[in-house]
Amino acid sequence: MPTGSEEIVVSNLTKHYKALRAVDNLSFIVHSGRVTGFLGPNGAGKTTTLRMILGLVTPTSGTATFAGVRYVDLDQPIRHVGAVLEASSAHKGRSGINHLRMICAAAGLPRQAADEALARVGLTPAAKRKFKGYSLGMKQRLGIAAALLGNPRVLILDEPANGLDPEGIRWLRDLLKALAAEGRTVLVSSHLLSEMQQLADDVVIIAAGQLVRQGPVGEVLGSMTGGGQVRVRTPQTAALTAALAAEQLSATTLPDEALLVSGADAARVGHIAFTAGVELHELTGERADLEQVFLQLTAGKAGIR
Numbered sequence: 001m002p003t004g005s006e007e008i009v010v011s012n013l014t015k016h017y018k019a020l021r022a023v024d025n026l027s028f029i030v031h032s033g034r035v036t037g038f039l040g041p042n043g044a045g046k047t048t049t050l051r052m053i054l055g056l057v058t059p060t061s062g063t064a065t066f067a068g069v070r071y072v073d074l075d076q077p078i079r080h081v082g083a084v085l086e087a088s089s090a091h092k093g094r095s096g097i098n099h100l101r102m103i104c105a106a107a108g109l110p111r112q113a114a115d116e117a118l119a120r121v122g123l124t125p126a127a128k129r130k131f132k133g134y135s136l137g138m139k140q141r142l143g144i145a146a147a148l149l150g151n152p153r154v155l156i157l158d159e160p161a162n163g164l165d166p167e168g169i170r171w172l173r174d175l176l177k178a179l180a181a182e183g184r185t186v187l188v189s190s191h192l193l194s195e196m197q198q199l200a201d202d203v204v205i206i207a208a209g210q211l212v213r214q215g216p217v218g219e220v221l222g223s224m225t226g227g228g229q230v231r232v233r234t235p236q237t238a239a240l241t242a243a244l245a246a247e248q249l250s251a252t253t254l255p256d257e258a259l260l261v262s263g264a265d266a267a268r269v270g271h272i273a274f275t276a277g278v279e280l281h282e283l284t285g286e287r288a289d290l291e292q293v294f295l296q297l298t299a300g301k302a303g304i305r
């Protein structure tokens with residue numbers, strides 16, 4: 001079990017490759033006890049940012065710290081931060097458990113940590129099978145097991161949902177949520193937006209190396225859609241339409257005679273109806289999905305470099 005919380009603070013982080021600003025004055029905080037999704041279109045700068053956070057790429061300027069300490073200054077980093085940067089690789093003929101035991105031996109961790117990490121990712125039944133026989137999903141699990149060996153307070157995963165089937169995604173969601181519930185800080189990058197919507201509590205969205213938006217998933221969605229759309233049915237259509245208009249809300253009539261109200265959530269529409277004495281037979285909030293939000297937020301920035 002990790003002790004203490006450990007936020008990741010990214011502060012004015014910048015990386016230039018010649019004229020290209022791969023990461024451009026980026027600042028955000030990743031909170032402990034939550035799963036944070038790091039989203040951006042291809043080339044947005046996600047991997048470069050993660051590599052700077054992990055001390056693998058030297059920033060042009062700015063810092064990334066764990067409870068105030070840069071990765072390179074951490075004492076025994078494997079016990080602080082676990083990371084999976086690309087699909088796990090291991091010697092083809094080596095078993096999963098032996099792969100983990102070798103990492104333990106090299107890092108001075110107890111051998112038992114390998115068994116515990118393998119169990120945590122549900123690979124115990126395949127412990128002695130050779131890596132070359134592992135499916136992509138099993139390889140992803142083994143990579144996460146390797147990241148968990150030092151019982152780190154922070155977990156950083158680059159595209160962990162890649163190649164997982166829906167059942168694998170559900171498994172990943174449950175694991176990440178459980179790790180966060182233990183107080184760990186979990187940062188997960190992805191371009192799989194609908195899956196991020198399931199996986200993450202918070203999102204940090206970047207495009208062209210710059211921060212576009214950060215916050216709880218629900219707030220980011222709500223702020224983009226102005227509260228989304230609400231489907232409502234009433235026998236008093238004219239009265240409800242008038243009450244909505246008085247609040248500067250417009251409603252369109254759907255083919256099944258229900259009304260679709262934009263720019264308000266279900267609670268607001270329900271309140272307006274109640275105040276106007278209008279009877280409702282249906283009231284359903286329809287939230288935009290992250291894919292739509294993401295496209296709106298990054299429109300014009302994606303693909304310009």
Ligand SMILES: Nc1ncnc2c1ncn2[C@@H]1O[C@H](COP(=O)(O)OP(=O)(O)OP(=O)(O)O)[C@@H](O)[C@H]1O
Binds near residue numbers: 049191
């Ligand atoms: N070592 C490097 N030298 C030059 N340019 C680089 C280098 N590493 C990354 N870049 C460029 O920096 C930009 C950001 O790349 P990065 O891999 O961080 O994006 P990403 O968001 O992870 O994208 P993807 O989802 O495609 O992996 C890209 O334009 C990339 O070509």
